[in-house]
Amino acid sequence: MNAASAKSAETRERILGVASVEFAERGYAGTSIGTIAEKSGAGKGLVQYHFKAKSDIAVAIVRGAFSKAPFANPLDGGAEARGVAAIVASIRGVSGAFRDDVRVRAAVRLVREYDVIPVTFPTPYVGWMARMAELLREAVDDGEIPPLSDYDVEGWHLVATFTGVQETSQRLTGRHDLPERIEQMMALQLPRLGVRDLERYLGA
Structure with a gap:
């Protein structure tokens, strides 16, 4: 990447960073191009x-x-984790992102x-749901939980339960x-999937 391309990419990232703060705090309607331009130092034209x-x-x-x-891909440094351990790591990682990543x-x-908002957004969470289903299959293959009737449905419900918990936590x-709240959620959901040794997975 040459110097001009690198500068353009840096400017784009700076704009996205400022816009993220504004959207997170003020919502779509409360955020303007002018404010983003001013706070990013980029100028409205840029x-x-x-x-x-x-x-x-x-x-x-x-x-x-x-x-x-942490939504669709393995967590950094967590490539070795499989099955239930990877599910716990993924849920904790997403929880941290919801709290700390603007x-x-x-x-x-x-x-x-x-x-x-006059646009069609990419569908959220689908990659994470697929990842959960994949990890549930690993958990069964490794003998951590008994076979499930529908891995995709179980993955969907794990993600949906998380999103409900985080939304309630946000509101309150x-x-x-x-x-x-997420630790409580996992302590309730993992036994339902057949996990018996909760301390092994949630003790850390």
Whole structure:
């Protein structure tokens, strides 16, 4: 990548970073191209060079958030984990992203506000659901849980349960209690899947 391309990529990332903070805090309607341009130091013309409309920025944030780790891909440093251990690591990783990653928080808010945004967003969570189904199959293969009737359905429900917990945590405490609530969720859900030794997986 030459110097001009590198500078252009850096500017684009800076715009997305500022936009993520604005969308997470103010929502789509409360965020303007002008504010993003001012706070990023890029200028309105340069913002619109990279993104023709505010909705294009929103799409880029949503696509970036839900297509990368920890949603669809193995967690960094967790390639060795399989089955139930990998499910726990993935859920904890996503929980941390919801709490600490402003781009994920922005993406979640934007998806929630889809009805006022003139664009079709990439469907969230589907990659994570598929990952959960894959890990459940590993857990069965490794003898950690008994065979399941439908791995895709179980993966869907794990993700849906998580999203409900995080949404409730957001509404009631601004996600301050999310780590505790997620641990409680897993302590309830894992035995339902047939996990017997909870301490082995949740003790860490």
